[in-house]
Amino acid sequence: MAKEKIQFPNPKFWKAKDNINWKKQGENLKEVLGIFGDMLKETDWKDVGKGFVDGLKADGERVKGEYADFMALDNKEKWDRVVNGERSLGRLYRKGAMATVRREWRGVKDTAYDFWEWAKMWGMLLGTFSKDLIPAMNSALWYRWMISYFCCHGFMDKNIMGLRGSNLRMSHEVTYQIFRYVAENLVFLSKADRKNGNSEELNKMLFTFDEMTMGQIAAGFPDLLSIPHQLLPMFLVSEIDQLVCIPYIDAVESYGLPSDTCPVPSSECGALVINALPDMGSCFISSSMPCDGSTMASSYFARRFPNIPVFHLCFPVRYLDDENTIQMGAEDIRACIKFIEEKTGAKWNWEHYFECMKRFNQETDLELQKWEINKSAYPQFIGPSYELFRKWNYEMDGGIDPRVLPSMQKVNKILMKAYENKETAWPARKMRYRGIVWSCPAHYYANFSNWLANCWGIDILVEMESLNFTKHLETEDKEEALRDLARLYERMVMRRHTNGGYQNVVDECWRQVEAWNAPLVIMYQNVACKNMATVQGLLDEQGRQRGYDLIWVEHDLMDPRTVSRRTMRDKVNEYMRTVKQAEPVDPSLVEFEDEVCM
Numbered sequence: 001m002a003k004e005k006i007q008f009p010n011p012k013f014w015k016a017k018d019n020i021n022w023k024k025q026g027e028n029l030k031e032v033l034g035i036f037g038d039m040l041k042e043t044d045w046k047d048v049g050k051g052f053v054d055g056l057k058a059d060g061e062r063v064k065g066e067y068a069d070f071m072a073l074d075n076k077e078k079w080d081r082v083v084n085g086e087r088s089l090g091r092l093y094r095k096g097a098m099a100t101v102r103r104e105w106r107g108v109k110d111t112a113y114d115f116w117e118w119a120k121m122w123g124m125l126l127g128t129f130s131k132d133l134i135p136a137m138n139s140a141l142w143y144r145w146m147i148s149y150f151c152c153h154g155f156m157d158k159n160i161m162g163l164r165g166s167n168l169r170m171s172h173e174v175t176y177q178i179f180r181y182v183a184e185n186l187v188f189l190s191k192a193d194r195k196n197g198n199s200e201e202l203n204k205m206l207f208t209f210d211e212m213t214m215g216q217i218a219a220g221f222p223d224l225l226s227i228p229h230q231l232l233p234m235f236l237v238s239e240i241d242q243l244v245c246i247p248y249i250d251a252v253e254s255y256g257l258p259s260d261t262c263p264v265p266s267s268e269c270g271a272l273v274i275n276a277l278p279d280m281g282s283c284f285i286s287s288s289m290p291c292d293g294s295t296m297a298s299s300y301f302a303r304r305f306p307n308i309p310v311f312h313l314c315f316p317v318r319y320l321d322d323e324n325t326i327q328m329g330a331e332d333i334r335a336c337i338k339f340i341e342e343k344t345g346a347k348w349n350w351e352h353y354f355e356c357m358k359r360f361n362q363e364t365d366l367e368l369q370k371w372e373i374n375k376s377a378y379p380q381f382i383g384p385s386y387e388l389f390r391k392w393n394y395e396m397d398g399g400i401d402p403r404v405l406p407s408m409q410k411v412n413k414i415l416m417k418a419y420e421n422k423e424t425a426w427p428a429r430k431m432r433y434r435g436i437v438w439s440c441p442a443h444y445y446a447n448f449s450n451w452l453a454n455c456w457g458i459d460i461l462v463e464m465e466s467l468n469f470t471k472h473l474e475t476e477d478k479e480e481a482l483r484d485l486a487r488l489y490e491r492m493v494m495r496r497h498t499n500g501g502y503q504n505v506v507d508e509c510w511r512q513v514e515a516w517n518a519p520l521v522i523m524y525q526n527v528a529c530k531n532m533a534t535v536q537g538l539l540d541e542q543g544r545q546r547g548y549d550l551i552w553v554e555h556d557l558m559d560p561r562t563v564s565r566r567t568m569r570d571k572v573n574e575y576m577r578t579v580k581q582a583e584p585v586d587p588s589l590v591e592f593e594d595e596v597c598m
């Protein structure tokens with residue numbers, strides 16, 4: 001029997017007619033050209049020429065150095081480098097360079113495979129953007145954040161640095177799923193944006209939600225498109241390019257927002273202040289993420305887009321065995337569904353919702369299988385690609401895209417085979433310490449899990465935000481299904497642990513350290529996260545009493561001016577040298593310059 005072709009996303013979203021106001025585009029183009037003109041006039045061309053010549057010289061020196069190092073190896077080592085790849089990854093960085101100086105040599109087989117995946121990704125991106133190229137490309141003239149997406153391959157390369165074999169294959173597979181979601185939604189976002197594609201046909205079928213709100217509610221609306229409003233223009237792109245949100249943070253601070261506010265809501269508010277978010281959709285769902293700046297981000301949204309009605313999902317912050325407030329959450333979900341129905345004219349479809357949640361439950365089982373393997377002596381699928389995928393799958397995909405389950409099944413097949421063969425997730429010499437990541441995650445900015453393994457042999461087995469919720473969601477009883485949705489939504493990213501109180505962040509941390517047999521904890525301390533600051537002393541004291549290695553790494557998420565990536569790495573370097581008296585696995589990665597490198 002011929003395999004049924006999966007039609008996702010709904011073809012009518014692609015077919016929705018654009019209604020571009022060319023006069024408005026002309027005015028914008030004039031403004032952009034004016035900015036370019038000013039930039040060209042102010043450019044010090046002598047300096048540019050010198051930078052170019054210096055770059056060529058540095059490349060020449062690097063090639064000479066690499067050649068000399070290779071020739072100094074004995075024959076066995078030379079063969080090892082050809083077959084298994086290079087070992088000094090620090091030489092991929094150069095001071096002042098915006099990207100790594102070249103691609104990594106992973107050995108013949110893995111380099112060929114990596115190149116194939118690189119080309120496949122380009123094919124997917126070009127194919128997706130060509131479905132409605134003009135508004136998609138035009139977005140780059142409206143929004144500076146769009147430009148950073150041109151570097152997405154660099155982000156992929158960074159996340160898989162040092163990987164070989166099965167872990168490399170699994171990382172590529174999940175990265176593809178995320179990138180496809182991003183590419184498709186960037187095209188839809190550009191089509192719908194009233195400044196740009198201005199497709200009212202699509203806007204009628206579109207509702208948006210804030211970036212911390214779970215995507216699962218869209219499973220009941222197969223005729224609607226849903227897009228997390230700030231996720232693509234702010235949060236995700238900031239992980240590709242940590243410098244991208246700085247203008248937004250500055251904008252809102254000059255508007256009066258205190259500079260000690262968390263950069264997540266600050267960036268969102270700043271982007272709204274300078275009109276850097278798309279105007280799209282029939283309605284917007286915000287959620288009660290109880291951090292200081294987040295509530296404000298919703299009100300900034302309502303002021304910037306008075307044409308878009310807002311629904312506030314207001315869940316209590318109650319976890320553990322406290323079920324008293326669940327019905328209240330379920331009623332909130334019911335009201336939200338009604339709100340979406342009223343604003344879009346669409347009807348909630350239980351059959352489709354249950355179908356998607358059955359898929360999501362299967363995906364949760366596959367995730368739990370990964371955990372079992374990673375808890376064992378032979379962890380297999382670890383690193384930033386895996387961490388990012390878990391977050392995306394849990395929070396945004398939620399079983400809605402039917403293409404994701406087969407991909408996850410493929411990954412778990414590779415995983416089980418690698419486990420049976422007792423493979424190592426990183427080349428053998430990079431497996432020294434078992435660790436977990438706790439507190440507000442900053443690892444994508446500094447590519448931290450990857451760097452920890454490559455530089456010090458610290459294997460991060462799991463990160464805090466992956467552990468939010470694994471209960472199967474109800475797929476038959478409608479009332480219980482709403483209650484389950486409430487349980488799920490209460491455990492959205494940056495909520496249960498960071499805002500859930502002592503038991504959820506302190507007790508839970510020690511429980512996870514034991515479950516994963518990982519006595520080394522990378523404690524991310526967001527200098528602007530007040531909730532987490534309240535328990536820092538308790539974590540420190542109890543961690544010491546238990547004999548765990550707690551490495552505190554200060555950071556300020558998407559604002560590297562407060563704490564640079566280099567300073568973050570230095571905290572680990574210092575701890576490993578002084579407390580653990582360890583030698584780095586790759587000394588070239590202990591100190592390197594990446595201030596402007598994406």
Ligand code: SF4
Nearest residue numbers: 262291440494498529
């Ligand atoms: S939990 Fe902390 S880091 Fe996360 S958004 Fe809230 S303030 Fe920011």
